[in-house]
Amino acid sequence: MRLSSFFTPSSSTNTRAAAILLGFSLWASSVRAQDRTTEAGEAAITNPNQECIPYTYPPIANSASSYPANWVQPAVIVPGDTEALDKWNSIKSSIPTNISVKGTVKGDFSNFTPTYNASDTDCWWTYAKCVTPKLPGLSPDIINIPEPMSLGIGYDDGPNCSHNVFYDFLSDNKQKATMYFIGSNVQNWPLEGQRALADGHELCVHTWSHPYTTAVQSESVFAELWYTMKIIKQVIGVTPTCFRPPYGDIDDRVRAVAKALGLRVILWTTDSFDWEVGATPGVTPAMVDANYQNLINGAQNGSYNNFGTIMLTHEINNFTMTEAIKWYPALKAAFKALVPVGVGWNISQPYAETNYTLPTYSQYVNGQITVTGSASPSSSGDAKSSSKSGAVGMPTAGSGLIVSIVTVAALLGGVARVLA
Ligand SMILES: [Zn+2]
Numbered sequence: 024m025r026l027s028s029f030f031t032p033s034s035s036t037n038t039r040a041a042a043i044l045l046g047f048s049l050w051a052s053s054v055r056a057q058d059r060t061t062e063a064g065e066a067a068i069t070n071p072n073q074e075c076i077p078y079t080y081p082p083i084a085n086s087a088s089s090y091p092a093n094w095v096q097p098a099v100i101v102p103g104d105t106e107a108l109d110k111w112n113s114i115k116s117s118i119p120t121n122i123s124v125k126g127t128v129k130g131d132f133s134n135f136t137p138t139y140n141a142s143d144t145d146c147w148w149t150y151a152k153c154v155t156p157k158l159p160g161l162s163p164d165i166i167n168i169p170e171p172m173s174l175g176i177g178y179d180d181g182p183n184c185s186h187n188v189f190y191d192f193l194s195d196n197k198q199k200a201t202m203y204f205i206g207s208n209v210q211n212w213p214l215e216g217q218r219a220l221a222d223g224h225e226l227c228v229h230t231w232s233h234p235y236t237t238a239v240q241s242e243s244v245f246a247e248l249w250y251t252m253k254i255i256k257q258v259i260g261v262t263p264t265c266f267r268p269p270y271g272d273i274d275d276r277v278r279a280v281a282k283a284l285g286l287r288v289i290l291w292t293t294d295s296f297d298w299e300v301g302a303t304p305g306v307t308p309a310m311v312d313a314n315y316q317n318l319i320n321g322a323q324n325g326s327y328n329n330f331g332t333i334m335l336t337h338e339i340n341n342f343t344m345t346e347a348i349k350w351y352p353a354l355k356a357a358f359k360a361l362v363p364v365g366v367g368w369n370i371s372q373p374y375a376e377t378n379y380t381l382p383t384y385s386q387y388v389n390g391q392i393t394v395t396g397s398a399s400p401s402s403s404g405d406a407k408s409s410s411k412s413g414a415v416g417m418p419t420a421g422s423g424l425i426v427s428i429v430t431v432a433a434l435l436g437g438v439a440r441v442l443a
Pocket residue numbers: 179180229233269270
């Protein structure tokens with residue numbers, strides 16, 4: 024029904040009504056566009072274009088120089104960062120120096136693999152899917168859920184700026200998951216990062232710049248993990264104790280760095296290959312659908328009657344999140360429980376901070392899914408009480424103008440809808 028049919032035929036009255044509607048639309052649009060300073064305000068935006076307009080979050084904007092350059096591979100220890108350097112110096116004697124750095128950060132191992140010992144001395148996952156370290160003292164990687172018929176669910180590569188509809192879906196379904204965050208993304212989208220914890224999800228480290236980690240020198244592996252932990256602590260208020268290497272690319276050298284930082288390694292046994300659609304020629308949505316269906320078939324055929332599994336999925340783009348939503352009901356029906364990995368392993372204290380608790384597996388499957396605890400993001404705007412300059416930070420200049428332009432565009436769109 025046309026809204027104008029509510030009003031009298033008088034053209035002057037119509038004009039006045041339009042003016043009122045115009046004013047309301049202006050007000051509503053400005054409220055939406057301006058409320059980008061809090062987690063709740065940002066979470067209320069469901070237009071992906073609006074969500075993905077950069078904004079300024081002062082604590083992060085003010086501390087950019089305390090972090091490595093955004094999305095530059097690989098991360099390095101920030102010059103003058105004595106806290107990071109002291110930590111690295113305190114752990115480096117525990118990192119093996121007889122395990123080769125391999126290939127390139129983009130994953131080209133063609134020059135290295137022919138020289139590699141075929142017995143896989145380094146427990147290199149990319150080479151032989153090795154998950155039981157050969158270096159003494161390292162724990163096996165977590166690749167499944169010990170509870171039968173249980174699926175560990177989680178999403179890599181966030182926080183994605185357009186994830187609100189997806190996170191709304193998870194919340195509406197009272198579903199918690201494990202989120203593997205990239206430090207550079209947390210720096211760019213801090214309020215989206217905060218939402219993950221506010222929604223009760225479990226947070227793990229997924230490096231600062233998403234390199235193949237076996238191609239990164241040990242000191243830079245440290246920087247990739249350390250600064251991601253630091254920014255999650257600064258922005259979100261907790262310090263993760265879990266790490267998923269990008270592409271699963273890990274060996275005992277990288278595992279040793281993770282262990283020294285208190286990070287357990289989480290991989291997977293089932294890969295959706297969702298991120299490859301649009302990135303790898305020949306990988307189609309139908310192939311991803313088939314991967315989801317195979318997982319469900321496995322559950323129905325008894326493959327997980329003795330232990331559960333973990334599936335690799337992403338919040339990297341609209342397709343991967345839409346797939347996750349599309350397949351959720353079928354996964355929920357096929358498995359006894361869909362759980363965050365920490366819940367599946369009864370890791371009740373998921374963070375270095377002791378005031379935060381995940382439910383046990385038993386509690387979770389009986390409906391007690393709520394996490395307890397309180398986060399304490401830094402409000403000082405300074406990651407570690409030092410001030411430097413010169414590093415790349417969040418885009419800030421011009422953001423206000425962009426928001427204004429979008430506000431006008433949204434306003435015009437709103438008016439067009441109302442008067443159409
Ligand atoms: Zn990733």
